[in-house]
Amino acid sequence: MTGAAPADADISRAILEASSDALGLALLVCGRDDTIIYASASIQQFFPVPARMLVPGTRLRDFLGAVYDTGVRPGTVPEASRRRANRDDWIAEHMALHWRERYENIERAGRTRWLSLRKRRLSSGIGILAVSDVSEQKKRDEKLQTDLERVELTEAILDAQPNPICVKDRNLNYIAVNKAFCTIHDLTADAILGRSAWDLVDAELAERFEQSDRQVLETGRSHAEAEHIVRSDGSDLWVVTRKYRVGMPGRHFVVTCMSDVTDIAVWYHGTEETGAAAGLQIRDYDIFTPAQNFYDPFRALNVQQLVEAGSMIETLPARGLRVLLATADRQMEEHFVARLRGSGLDACAVRNAEELDAFARAAERRGLKLDILLVDASLAQTGGIASWQACPVLPVARDMDATALLTEIFRICADRRPEQAPLPQPDWGISFDDDGAAADNAPAVEVLVAEDNQINQFVFAQILEGLDVSHRIAADGREAVELWHELQPGLVLMDVSMPIMNGFEAAAAIREAEKRTGRRVPIVAVTAQALDIDLQQCRASGMDDHIMKPVSPDMIEAVLRKYLPARHMRDARLLNSASS
CATH class of the missing domain: 3.40.50.10850 (Ntrc-like two-domain protein.)
Incomplete structure (x- = not known):
């Protein structure tokens, strides 16, 4: 039985050879006595053994020994490892695998080659081994795994950044966002990805955002803009937004990074009047264009x-x-x-x-x-x-x-004190210095608010009381003009949409009356929208500035800092005297 196949292995060699060529496989067929019945010519492409080891009748053990001696064998461990299986153990291990009913595995054969081994033992005792080269597929899998790990690492790095970052595709849909970006919207990443700015912000802001996005996509020139954002919790976020184009031609993306400059924008330490060391300040908040306001006063209550x-x-x-x-x-x-x-x-x-x-x-x-x-x-x-x-x-x-x-x-x-009438608005105005200090000639009412909505009236009252600011609230434009004549406030916050007399008419009436007094009070418009026509009407009626609803404590404090400097100088003196 050295030169012929066993009697029970009546196999057409021509059919096997054609099948192995068509499938890109190398076939090795053994009888029940562990001798080779058939070996395709392509076996030597995987195992460079002598041709005599592939003739029918060769013992399987001798074939495996020849494979081991070539050094290119399945299961070879990387060269960096010191573990080496001896020849007899390796042959015995693979002889046992050939007698398994079913065995499949992908094994390394050398440094850069991977082989797929499929072994079957039929009920007749005939064993079939199919070998195919899967090196390219293995490389693709490893590259895919490396890419996935790189993506996970990139996402972890982005999430660790304190500045909001987002990435948009050519259709200007969000394809990547970090945790800081999700936080200012109070949304999860899943609720943002795949959507556009039109789904997240007001229409006029979405149009402005996409205009700059498309300019970056088409020209490749970066875009920078200072913006004022109100987070979902009502706090202010002052950012310098920068947009860049990345990617290959035909597959460009827009990366937006919002550099948080809030500390610079709101950090005030000392004043020029007191001679204290003044910190870095932003004196003109007009450089920040209105961005999205995520603050919801109803949720904040x-x-x-x-x-x-x-x-x-x-x-x-x-x-x-x-x-x-x-x-x-x-x-x-x-x-x-x-x-x-x-x-x-x-x-x-x-x-x-x-x-x-x-x-x-x-x-x-x-x-x-x-x-x-x-x-x-x-x-x-x-x-x-x-x-x-x-x-x-x-x-x-x-x-x-x-x-x-x-x-x-x-x-x-x-x-x-159940019978005591309400006390007037208090003024601590106390200095710990024995000599005391003269009170400033501040107006009796610092802020006059013109607002017809009761919920918004409540929000304004809570914010101003929290800031220790004396104020009165008018329910319509006519009442606002009357209270201005009576109280002569230091600042007017004027809603533009009110009954009887709207905010534009009320502001114009106040400016007309001021011509006889020679005094000019700052009037800040409070509007639900920042359309160009509203801003033009604000300027035409004599208003000095505008803020957008819903308002937040930081937003109101910024307006007070800008238009009531005397109050903040007084607060600074009281603070300095209290700490001395």
Whole structure:
């Protein structure tokens, strides 16, 4: 049986050879006694063994030994590894694989070649081995895996960037966004990808965005623009937006990166008048063109707080309550003072017993009465607390719920003065310096708001009270003109769409009346849109500036900083005197 195939292996060699050529395979057929019945000529393309090892009747063990000796064998480990299987073990392992009913695997054969091995053992005992070269497919798979890993790494790097970044295709649909970009929209990446700016922002802004996008795509020139964005939580984001074209011809993309310059835009430390070292400032906010405003005042309202404390807020003179917080905890100070001011109380803080004593002397000298003193546990044992027995002292803790604290303050004050009329708008105006300081000749009402919508009136009131700004609200244009004559405010925030007399007519009436007084009050338009016709009407009616709805605390504070500099100089002097 050395030169002929077994009797039970009646196979047409011509058919096998044609089949292996057509399929691009190399075939090796063995009998039940582990001798070769048939070997296609293409076997030597994969295993460069001597031709005598492929003739029918050759033992399978001898064939495997010849394959091992060539050094090009399936299962060869990379050269970097020190592990080497000896010849007998390798032959025994592969003899066992040939007797499996079914075996499939992709194995390395040398440094750069990969082979697909498919082995079948028929019920008659005949074993068939099919070998094919899958090196190119393996390279493509490895390249695909490398590309996927590179994409994942790129996405991780983009998500780690603090600046919002997005990528658009030639149809100007979003194909990549990072976490910072999703955050300003308050949307997930899945809710943004595949959509366009028209699905996310107002129509006029989407048109402006796409105009610059297409210019970048067509010309390849980068685009830069300073923009003012209001995040979904109501906070301001001042950015310098830059757009670039990337990719190959016919497959260009637009990459947009928004460089956050908020710290530069809002960081104010010292003033030129006081001679303090002034930080980097932006004095002209007009360089920032209006971008999208994601702030929703309805979502920002604390409905549970209104339900729990609403009745007390309505019946108590909350805006006349003076509250002092004594704590050395800066985070507690920032949290509670901001919360108290946002609810209409007049609140400030001292940080140690010395400041508390100085505040008591200054208050007594000015004739000011405190409604309630909030004391942190760390200062509760100091001797300075005894001098405040004339007003209630309420202990507070860092983990205390702000709504519960407000409710307790209102309850205590209601019990103490149920018949007392609301106090006038308070003015702490206290310097810890014994000599005192003269109050500025500020207007009786700093801001006049003309707004007919009740929800927007509430939002304006909450923001201005939180900023400790005295204000009045007019429900229509005619009332706004009448209150301007009566109060002579320092700033007017004028809604352009109101009944009886709209904002344009009211602004024109105020400008006409100012011709007789020689005084000019800044008027800022409040508009739901920033169309060119609205801005032209604003300028024609005498308005100085405009902001877009919905408004946010940072937006209003920026307007106050720009048009009420006297107020901010006064605040700076009080802050400096308090810290000295």
